[in-house]
C-alpha cells in the first residue's frame with residue numbers, strides 16, 4: 398500500500414503493522430482506544446535534527462519540545478539521544494527529573510510561570526530559563542537575590558512575524574500573549590532590565606513564530622529582526638558565545654501536506670544567520686531550535702474500535718469509534734485533519750467517504766470529516782496516522798471517560814508507556830463531603 402508513514406507496514410494477513418507489531422493483536426491485548434509510538438522513528442527524527450545542523454560553522458543545539466508529548470519514557474529517549482528538552486511546567490520538569498534527565502539540558506518556558514515553579518526549576522538547576530514578561534523578570538530577580546544565585550536566561554521576543562499556519566498555533570505575530578513586543582521597544586528594555594538585575598545572565602534571544610509551518614519563508618525575516626535587535630541592544634557588550642533560539646514549528650504530513658524536511662529548515666536558518674551576522678559584524682551565535690511535532694508526530698498511530706453507525710439517505714454516513722475529542726481535541730479545536738485506515742482489512746479498497754465521529758456528547762466531537770474507507774462494520778479497527786504530537790498531552794476525562802493506554806513499540810516488541818486509566822483512577826482524587834455520604838431523598 399502506498400504512502401504509509403515511516404515504520405508502518407501491512408502484514409500478509411492485511412493487518413496494519415507498526416514497528417513490526419501487528420496492530421490487531423495489540424488491540425486485542427491492550428484494548429482500544431490505543432495510542433502507539435514507534436521508538437525507531439522517534440529516535441531517527443532526533444538524530445536527523447542533530448545531523449541537519451552539522452553544516453553550521455558555529456554550535457547548534459536541538460531541544461525537543463516536550464509539550465508535543467512528554468512521558469517519562471519519552472524524556473529518557475530524548476536524554477539518550479543527546480538532545481536538550483524544552484519544558485513548560487513543574488509537571489514536565491518532574492517527569493524529566495524522574496528519569497535523571499540532565500537538568501543542565503532543560504530549557505524552561507512559559508508565559509505565566511508560578512513562583513513555586515520558578516523555585517522548583519532553580520532547585521533542580523535548569524540550564525536555561527526563557528524570560529517571557531516584565532513581571533517574570535521582577536519575580537526571578539527577587540527569587541535569585543534571596544537565594545544568592547544566578548541564572549542563565551534568554552529573552553523571548555514577539556517578533557511581529559506572521560507564520561503561515563492556523564491562528565491558534567501562531568505565536569510570533571504582534572497580538573500574541575507570548576514574549577516581549579518588538580516594535581514598541583519592550584524587547585530591548587527587557588534585555589536591559591535583565592542585565593541590570595545583576596543576577597540574570599542574559600545570553601541571547603528567543604522567538605517561536607508558530608507550529609505546523611509548511612514553508613520556510615518566514616524564517617529569514619525572523620532572523621533579520623532578531624539580529625537587528627541584538628546589534629542595537631547589546632551594542633558591543635554581547636556575551637560570547639551569544640545564543641539565538643528560533644523555536645520549533647516545522648510541519649508534518651497529516652494527509653496531503655508536503656512540508657519541507659528538517660534539513661531545509663536547518664539550511665534556511667543557518668544561511669540567514671551566517672549571512673546576517675557577517676553583514677552586521679556580529680559573532681556567530683549558538684543556534685537553538687526546539688522542534689516538537691516534527692520529531693514525535695509521525696511516530697504516532699492511534700487505534701480505535703468501530704461501534705455504531707448512522708446512515709441517512711443523502712447524508713455522509715457517521716461512523717462512531719470508541720474515542721474522539723477526549724483523546725484528540727485537535728479536529729474540534731482547530732479543524733486538524735487525519736488520514737484513517739481500516740487496520741484489520743488494509744487490502745480492502747475504499748468505497749465510500751464517511752465521517753469518523755467520537756463517543757463524546759458533543760456534536761463537534763469528530764476525528765475525520767471525510768475518511769475514504771471500505772464499508773466498515775462494528776468491530777473493525779480504525780487507525781489514524783500522525784497522532785504522536787499534541788493529542789495525548791491534551792487528552793481529558795470529558796464525560797468521565799478514562800484516558801487510553803499508550804504503548805512504545807520497537808523491533809516487534811510493545812512496552813506499556815502509560816497504562817489505560819481505570820474507573821477507580823477517575824475517582825482517586827475526589828472526596829465526598831460527610832453530609833453527602835448518605836443518599837437521602839427529600840419528600
Ligand SMILES: Cc1ncc(COP(=O)(O)O)c(C=O)c1O
Nearest residue numbers: 462605608645646687688689690
Ligand atoms: C516556545 C515553543 N517552542 C517550541 C514549540 C514546538 O513547536 P512544534 O511542535 O511545532 O515544533 C512550541 C509549540 O508551541 C513553542 O511554543
